[in-house]
Amino acid sequence: MLDPISTTDAGSASGTGPSQDQQTAVDKALTLLMSLAEEDREVGVSELARRTRLTKSTAFRLLGILQRNAVVERVGSSYRLGPQLFDIGRRAYGPTPLMLQERLLPFLTELYVLTHETVHLAVLHRTDVMYVNKLHGHRRARTPTRIGSRLPASCTAVGKALLAFDHDAAELAIAQGLPAPTEHSVTDPAEFRAELDRVRREGIAYEREEILPGVTCVAVPVMGAAGRPVAAISVSGALHRFEPARVAPELRRVAFEAARELGAAARPRGRRRPASAEPAAA
Template identity: 85%
Template sequence: MVAQECAEANMLDRTPTTDGTGPTGSDTSREQQTAVDKALTLLMSLAQEDREVGVSELARRTSLTKSTAFRLLGILQRNDVVERVGSSYRLGPQLFDIGRRVYGPTPLMLQERLLPFLTELYVLTQETVHLAVLHRTDVMYVNKLHGHRRARTPTRIGSRMPASCTAVGKALLAFDHDAAEQAIAGGLPAPMENSVTDPEDFRAELARIRQEGIAYDREEILPGVSCVAVPVMGAGGRPVAAVSVSGATGRLDPARIAPELRRIAFEAARELGATTRLRARREPATSQQTAAA
């Protein structure tokens, strides 16, 4: 099936397009890359919409001929990467499964294991609650809970933000010297007037976070929204994630929330530690059973 699809993709590029722009060279690897490029262009165009899109519209957006777009969409459809709805198309379920694995198994494990703690935090605060992990110099949001009076945050599950502008990011950078220095070397972004952009001021804030164990976002990513976060510590004194509470500035009281936030993060870390120890005990037993067999 894969070989057949690759052959079909190559044929798409060997056949000159009606507008005269199709490739005519004999370099097979270049032809394959061109076909993949075209397929990815179609996927990215579909990703910009919350609705189904017709072939003619997709062809216009991607500068492909209608016949090329139609045949590529057929290949993608057979692999569940896109779905056909009548004469239109939308992204398929296989992309969701692939996307969940982009950052490896750890975020998925954290999302599942720490959901009860995020739920408890939301019940206590009735504010927007986040779970995030560090990805290079960004934070990636693993989970998010909110109610009817949720804060107007720019975050969603799976999205990324510059770590230096967020409470969860600063809570994680404070305990990762290399990542913090990379963030500083890359230039600290300033989405808001309150964002910390001076390297020495930022290092001083990270030092305070290491001492107090709590980080703040004082309208540094969005006007009118504040946030307080703490790290969830793992083995070796390094955080594996951070949890936060976000709310409207003035309504959110960090001093009131901080004790419960620290307690829940501590209990979450203890749960992760117990899970890790249990897995470590099981793995030697499994290895012994495999060797014996």
């Protein structure tokens, strides 16, 4: 069980918030939310009041307001975070990896059926890519990936497709030093920036033996709101037989349809927005 928040640190577990005497109603409500977020279970009013150093009557009153706004849910005599809070987080930070895995599986499956090669779905995590889903091809190529694993973004096609639209992450990767898993990996900052410029212009990224000898890959970003990608989809295969350029048109189409599906899922019901034009092939 967590220790109660001290009087001087009542606004924040890190001690950066206002003192208890300085707390506004908003401060107190946020303190309750942060306390709920620390538990993967429902929490009773008495326990929340003890943790946050609020009176039980104040905690009950604020929880009632939060409940009316669907920010918390009441389960019997206890409370948990509500759906509105998750919706706010989704709108602020985009789809979660689990949601992407579920919603985009049909599009990965379509690519797999079309190509019979290995198909990946990945998201950016600082300067790495995390693989959210993977479908093994019939002509299975040796790849260093598995669901949940991470690789340096600069050495992968999915990573380049994402870094090209995230300047801060790209510059951080360069500042940390571009890794070289193979002799073909791009380690020169100027060359790497030029490649990301090309990816931004053309909307497609390639990788040829940069993460593993004998493997090549092509990737396209799945665009979200404000022209920023939320994920990238790739097709990879053995260098001696797989030609990435041949699957590029279908990959572009599938990624565009996946982005449209995510956009439709994010909009409130009853509101429709005209579909934007599909990006032209390079």
